[in-house]
Amino acid sequence: MPVRKGVETVDYDVVVVGAGPVGGFLARRMCEGGASVLLLEEHSQIGRPFQCAGLVNPDAMRLAGLEGTVLTPIWGARIHSPSGIPVVIGNEQQVRTWSVCRKLFDEGVVSQGVDAGADLWLSSKPESADIVDDRVHLSVRTPTGIESIRCKLLCGADGAHSWVRRRFRMGRPRELMVGFQVEVTGYKGEEGRLDMYTGSAISPGFFAWAIPSGDTTRIGTWSKPDLMGGDSCEQLLDRLRAEPNWKDRFSGCEEVGRFCGPIPCGLVRKPMSERVVLFGDAAGLCKPTTGGGIGPGFKQVELLVPILLECLESDDFCESSVTEVIGMMEPMRRDQNRARALRDAFLTQMSDDELDEVFEVWSRPEVTELINQIGDIEQPIPLGMRLLRDVPEFRAIAKRAAKAVLWG
Numbered sequence: 001m002p003v004r005k006g007v008e009t010v011d012y013d014v015v016v017v018g019a020g021p022v023g024g025f026l027a028r029r030m031c032e033g034g035a036s037v038l039l040l041e042e043h044s045q046i047g048r049p050f051q052c053a054g055l056v057n058p059d060a061m062r063l064a065g066l067e068g069t070v071l072t073p074i075w076g077a078r079i080h081s082p083s084g085i086p087v088v089i090g091n092e093q094q095v096r097t098w099s100v101c102r103k104l105f106d107e108g109v110v111s112q113g114v115d116a117g118a119d120l121w122l123s124s125k126p127e128s129a130d131i132v133d134d135r136v137h138l139s140v141r142t143p144t145g146i147e148s149i150r151c152k153l154l155c156g157a158d159g160a161h162s163w164v165r166r167r168f169r170m171g172r173p174r175e176l177m178v179g180f181q182v183e184v185t186g187y188k189g190e191e192g193r194l195d196m197y198t199g200s201a202i203s204p205g206f207f208a209w210a211i212p213s214g215d216t217t218r219i220g221t222w223s224k225p226d227l228m229g230g231d232s233c234e235q236l237l238d239r240l241r242a243e244p245n246w247k248d249r250f251s252g253c254e255e256v257g258r259f260c261g262p263i264p265c266g267l268v269r270k271p272m273s274e275r276v277v278l279f280g281d282a283a284g285l286c287k288p289t290t291g292g293g294i295g296p297g298f299k300q301v302e303l304l305v306p307i308l309l310e311c312l313e314s315d316d317f318c319e320s321s322v323t324e325v326i327g328m329m330e331p332m333r334r335d336q337n338r339a340r341a342l343r344d345a346f347l348t349q350m351s352d353d354e355l356d357e358v359f360e361v362w363s364r365p366e367v368t369e370l371i372n373q374i375g376d377i378e379q380p381i382p383l384g385m386r387l388l389r390d391v392p393e394f395r396a397i398a399k400r401a402a403k404a405v406l407w408g
Contacts, residue, residue: 008148012038013312015138015151016118017126017164019046019110022280022297023157025064027113029301033309037118038149039110040140042125042158046110047103050259053181053211053218054102057295061098063302064112069104071214075192079207081359082199082352084245089371090193099213129154129167134315136275152312154276157297160262162282168273173284174266175340177206179291180233181220181259186252189217195249198347198355202240204228205348210249216256222263222291227348233260263291265340267333272325275317277308285332288340296332303328342384361393 014030016023019041027039043049055074061067074097076090090096114120124142131137136154140147156164160176187210189195195210202208208221221236228236241250264281265288271278279285280297287296307325311317346358361367370390374383388394 010038010147010149012036012119012149012151014038014153014155015040015136015149016155016157018156018158018162018280018282019106019113019120019122020157020159020280021064021106021109021294022301023155024106024110024113025298026155026157026279026301026305027118028109028116029305030309031113031116031118033305035309035312037113038151039113039118039120040124040126041120041122044123046122047106050102050257052102052259052261052293053179053209053220053291054100054105054213055211055290055292055294056098056100056105057292058095058097060295060298063298064105064109066100066105066108067098069100069108070098071101072099072212073192074099074194074212077194077196078190079196079359079362080198080246081356082201083356085356085359085363087359087362087368087371088193089368089375091372092192099211099218101214126163126167129164131274131276134275134317152275152315153308153317155279156276156282157279159281160264162278164276165268165278165282168276170271170273170276170278171269173264173268173286174336175224175264175288177222177224177263177265177291178233179220179222179261179263180237181218182237182255183213183216183218183257183259184253184255185216186254187217187219188249188252197240197243197246199243200352202236202243204236207347208237208240217253219250219253220259263293265291266336267329270326271329272322274322277304277325279304283329285336288336289343300329300332303332339384345388346384357393361391367391 013035014037016027016037016039019039027037030037073095075092075095079087121142124140126138127141128139129136135150138149140149156162158164189210189212191212197208203221204223204227206223211218221233263286264284265286266284268284271283279300281293285296285300286293304325311321374386
């Protein structure tokens with residue numbers, strides 16, 4: 001339990017900044033390991049503002065156990081080339097990911113943390129933080145004024161523009177994409193199968209999506225600002241909805257919400273420094289291939305919490321311990337680099353004509369069958385390597401990606 005020192009300072013073992021799903025899951029795991037935890041959230045409610053496509057992979061769902069938040073199980077996809085060549089994958093017997101109500105999911109994860117023993121302060125954010133005498137000293141602005149907090153370990157799970165990361169100068173994610181999404185009724189899609197659209201006019205270097213979400217569909221696009229030629233995300237999405245090849249699917253859509261947010265990909269230079277560690281989007285852990293962040297964030301929590309609890313128990317965050325923690329994350333960095341190389345080779349660095357040629361190959365029955373057998377939204381590297389090795393048409397692509405794929 002937290003200990004008050006006089007009337008001014010509250011002591012915790014761990015302070016987690018950011019009560020999103022990764023912060024909530026981290027708080028839960030820390031409390032289950034016996035730590036006292038304070039969870040800070042700058043907004044007045046959990047799960048708002050909504051900034052995500054709302055997909056949760058099976059591993060993360062297993063850890064959270066929040067199947068009641070599922071709106072639509074996603075078992076397949078229709079992927080469209082710039083000229084409209086479709087590649088249809090998936091089968092109804094194998095769920096690939098879950099489309100969830102993010103507000104209910106986020107609330108559920110954070111509630112699990114609170115039930116495990118974490119204190120939750122809403123409408124509260126740190127204004128200063130310094131490491132003094134082997135403790136992190138924070139000044140936190142709350143609805144009732146400034147509170148002084150002291151902790152053994154500060155965890156930044158505060159998103160793409162992390163205050164914790166900037167305060168302790170821990171580096172920047174390698175890439176920062178921007179995503180824009182609208183939620184609509186009336187989209188003409190298929191239950192359980194998402195649509196992905198490619199082309200320089202609608203999502204330069206990346207792809208747009210339409211994800212079934214119960215009674216609505218989430219339609220969005222993402223890209224790098226330097227690839228967008230001065231266009232806004234709204235303009236890209238307008239072009240998607242007006243594209244002759246599939247505009248009929250959007251003709252009956254009525255917008256019920258819109259969201260925009262950054263997508264940080266690429267583990268930062270210093271994910272841990274002294275008594276400060278970054279998690280999830282704050283650490284730059286979003287997947288380069290899809291932009292998803294919940295799965296990698298949960299994986300990082302499961303990886304690091306045991307050793308961090310040991311450090312808390314001994315109250316020892318010496319240089320060798322910090323180096324060990326950073327080393328444990330290096331495989332995640334290498335996997336990101338390899339996935340980025342495959343994304344660049346098969347998508348980002350291709351012209352629309354080259355993409356159409358790739359889709360002609362992907363649409364062949366034997367290649368589609370290979371994608372169905374090996375494809376995994378969470379682990380794209382095995383499929384990418386197999387395609388580069390076994391499909392002759394992709395050997396030129398292999399040369400682009402070889403160094404990064406092999407060496408990370």
